Amino acid sequence: MKRSFALWLSLGIVGLAVAQPKAEDVIKEQCAKAEVVAELWHGFTGGAPKAALENLIVEFNRGKGGSACVRPVPQGSYRDLSTKLKAAFAANKVPAMAQAFENNIALYLEGDAVLPISSLGLDLKGLNPLFVNATKIKGQVYGVPFNKSVQIMYYNNDLLKKYGAKVPTSIDEFVATAKRLSEGEKTPVYFFVPDASTYAYWFFTRGGNYLQNGKLVLNSKVGVETLEFLVKGVKDGWAKPITQGFINANFGSGTFGFSTDTSAGYSFYKSAAKFDLGTAPLPGKTGKQPGYALVQGTNLIVFKQADAKERALATEFLKFVISPKAQAVFGVATGYVPVHLGSGADATVTRYVKENPWFGTILTQSRYARFEPAIAEWEQIRFDILGQAIKEAVLGQATPKAALDKAQKQVDDLLAGRTR
Amino acid sequence: MRPKPLRWRALLGQIAVYAVLIAGSVVMAFPFYWMLSTSLKSPQEAQQAVPVWVPERLKPANWAAAARLGAQGGSRWWGGYRAGRSVVLRVYTGEKGPEPVVTIPTPPAAFSDPRADNTRVETAFKDGWWEVTLTNGGQESFRLLPVRMHIAKSYREFRPELQPDSVSSRGEDWELGWSNLAPGVLGYVFHNFREAWYTAPFGRYFFNSFFTALAQVLGGLVIAAMAAFALARIPFPGKEFVFSLIIATLMIPGEVLLIPNYILLARLEWLDTYYALIVPWLASVFGIFLLRQFYLSLPQDLFDAARIDGATYWAQLWRIALPLSVPGMITYGIFTFLGAYNALLWPLIVTNSPEMRTIQLGLQSFIGEAGSDYGGLMAASTLSILPIVLGYFLAQKQFIQGVARSGIK
Known part of the structure; x- marks a missing residue:
């Protein structure tokens, strides 16, 4: 066994000999003699987003000619990243830049650790105002929107053709089509993960709002109706909750017709689908305009601890990152929405959209999108409280009303400091 | 001569036993089979909910x-x-x-x-x-x-x-x-393995994981053996109190210590070094407790005889207690090694550069927020558990020999 392993290994090494330099190694070389190094802590574990970010950084560093460089440091998942940053604050070892959700920014601001973007002299003109405003806290913008995804509708074009159905544009059409297809196939065709993200689309599109007069309300009338709607979909046999893994790893578990899922998953959908995968903007309240997608993804922030040279370098880097060209390349590679409105006109994007209509869908959808509340406790609320309530209701462990009432109580206790 | 029906019954019993054992081993082996076969699958095959039993690349x-x-x-x-x-x-x-x-x-x-x-x-x-x-x-x-x-x-x-x-x-x-x-x-059959190898510097990750795990085992053994010997065999005032203090630290969950330890290491300027990966784990309460119980179970006569021959405490530890507690040390070694090799959160928190990261962090490269590269993930997982599986077979043999050598039943 040992010998065959050694043989395998040596063959492996021969195979590795024909290698291209990796972005990671290029960056290392670029940073080797740099006088100023600005670290960027990020939560991309791998795949296209990490590769795309590294490629952007290689391109930026190249322009610096070795005198200064940005160094990306992967810190695990987003949750790991925020844990690590908390430890870093305590130890006074903060990087120059990091990725942060809106609620992370709110949390870091409690420790007065983040620089307002205006102090960097960075011009945010041309960026999607929806994204920029989301990082505004008490009138100041604290983050530069970076990797933003929106939900879009994925559908099975072969199945729609089989029933001569049109792509639905309103909720009513969507339900009618999903019902018809499900009856024909004798299995639910709308796949959804019972979590806060899926819920958010239906909730926002039906006119819901989490904040009412500055108070966080989970058990509003629209909220309960939204959850009842999903529960009824499961009962009526057109909606199928996916509780294990990603939707894109569950196509074979039934007949996939539709999902309302993040644009960042496109490449995984495409690699898994044997059917003709289509994308379209989310069905709206009426057919006149698309529904409201939940915006997810992070912003780049600059920490106060960075010294003047690092700040200057970070500013230059952010300016590069949000340029239409960089956003176009990054968006096309990852399925994230270009945050610069000018990216839609960049040749990279127009050429790409012609061959890849899904990217056009994302650009359209990004104009109809909403954010979750930017409060420090939101991460905990969305996973452990709201997400839990949605799951319980969908799986029939509680009625929608009871589940959301319980969630509201938990949120009130949490925000009042009675629980942690 | 035995009556015939009894033999039949015995045979049926045996069949039943074997059937249960086979079923059990299939259940145990299934995840391994799944890991291996997925490591040879294309992304489309790996993402199918209906299982693909034999990947195309194996045909x-x-x-x-x-x-x-x-x-x-x-x-x-x-x-x-x-x-x-x-x-x-x-x-x-x-x-x-x-x-x-x-x-x-x-x-x-x-x-x-x-x-x-x-x-x-x-x-x-x-x-x-x-x-x-x-x-x-x-x-x-x-x-x-x-x-x-x-x-x-x-x-x-x-x-x-x-x-x-x-x-x-x-x-x-x-x-x-x-x-x-x-x-x-x-290149066809092992596509995922080769691509996984390119995705991250796995050679370095392997070295780091092995080096930190072995250093923890060896360093931990030295400390645990000495502490356990003192607590088991050397009389001194307040011994019970010291022992209960040590045991009490078991009650503190590791997560609570995460940030204080991080701050301590940051002040020592040890972040992103091997010190950070190894030193905080050298003193193991589990190891001290395990070896102390082992030493306590050794007959007092052995130590009395040694003392009559003029053996110091050091000689008693080195020449009597240690050779007789090999199985205990191996048990401790295996647990510590596995714990260190499989650690995820601590290495993630205390390291920044790819040169210092460990194999378990490398596996994260295949998991994304919206989907996972299952083929690559399973290929890298296979590589990462290979040494552990090989080591397990070796250690199992050592374990049994160790028990026999010590003469304690």
Whole structure:
């Protein structure tokens, strides 16, 4: 066994000999003699987003000619990243830049650790105002929107053709089509993960709002109706909750017709689908305009601890990152929405959209999108409280009303400091 | 002579026992089989909810084609797409219908793609098949030749020489995808392993994991053996109190210590060094407790006899207690090694640079927020548990010998 392993290994090494330099190694070389190094802590574990970010950084560093460089440091998942940053604050070892959700920014601001973007002299003109405003806290913008995804509708074009159905544009059409297809196939065709993200689309599109007069309300009338709607979909046999893994790893578990899922998953959908995968903007309240997608993804922030040279370098880097060209390349590679409105006109994007209509869908959808509340406790609320309530209701462990009432109580206790 | 029915009953009993054992071992072995087979699957196969039991890459029929195409692009074993070479793929259709359209997909986020830009694609119909020729007209050689082909659904049947990694419907066409059209035999079967190896510096990760785990085991053994001996065999005032203090620290969950330990290491300037990975784990309460119980179970007479012969405490530890507690030390070693090798959160928190990261962090490279590369993940997992599985078999033997050697039943 040992010998065959050694043989395998040596063959492996021969195979590795024909290698291209990796972005990671290029960056290392670029940073080797740099006088100023600005670290960027990020939560991309791998795949296209990490590769795309590294490629952007290689391109930026190249322009610096070795005198200064940005160094990306992967810190695990987003949750790991925020844990690590908390430890870093305590130890006074903060990087120059990091990725942060809106609620992370709110949390870091409690420790007065983040620089307002205006102090960097960075011009945010041309960026999607929806994204920029989301990082505004008490009138100041604290983050530069970076990797933003929106939900879009994925559908099975072969199945729609089989029933001569049109792509639905309103909720009513969507339900009618999903019902018809499900009856024909004798299995639910709308796949959804019972979590806060899926819920958010239906909730926002039906006119819901989490904040009412500055108070966080989970058990509003629209909220309960939204959850009842999903529960009824499961009962009526057109909606199928996916509780294990990603939707894109569950196509074979039934007949996939539709999902309302993040644009960042496109490449995984495409690699898994044997059917003709289509994308379209989310069905709206009426057919006149698309529904409201939940915006997810992070912003780049600059920490106060960075010294003047690092700040200057970070500013230059952010300016590069949000340029239409960089956003176009990054968006096309990852399925994230270009945050610069000018990216839609960049040749990279127009050429790409012609061959890849899904990217056009994302650009359209990004104009109809909403954010979750930017409060420090939101991460905990969305996973452990709201997400839990949605799951319980969908799986029939509680009625929608009871589940959301319980969630509201938990949120009130949490925000009042009675629980942690 | 025994009555016959009894023998039958015994036989049935045996069969039942074996059936249960076999069922149990199948259940135990299944995840391993799943890991191994997924490590050889294409992304489309790996993402199917309906299990694919035998991946295409394990079917010998595909190997010949993989070798032939690999030889055209580079080598028969590991393939490649060298400068100046042409790779010729046949697609058997029988009839001449619409011409298939062949493209080379661009890797994500590349500002330019010399592979796609410098490739010349020619398609021609020969007797009964389409012949697609891809020529690398540039100066650069490449490891992989990803290819995408659109072929009309109007063909009654079509059979590419090399089975594609993915087949999906695209309007009036089928879209066939190959992650590498010139793979060579090994490059075909072990595609995920090779790509996983490129994704992250796994050689360095392996070294770091082994080095930190071994250092923790050896350092931990020295400390635990001395502390346990003192607590078990040396009388001193307040011994019970000291022991209960040590045991009490077991009650503090590790997560609580995370941030204080991090701050301590930051002040020592030890972040992102081997010290941070090793030193905080050297003193193990579990190890002290385990070895103390072991030493307590040794007969007092042995130590009395040694003392009469003039042995110091050091000699008693070194020449009596240690040789007799080999099984205990091995148990401690295995647990510590596995704990250190499998650690995720601590190495993630205290390291920053790829040079200091460990194998478990490398596995994260395959998991994304919206999907996972299961093939790559399982290939890397297979590589990462291989030494542990081998080590387990070796240690199991040691374990049993250790018990026999100590003479304690």
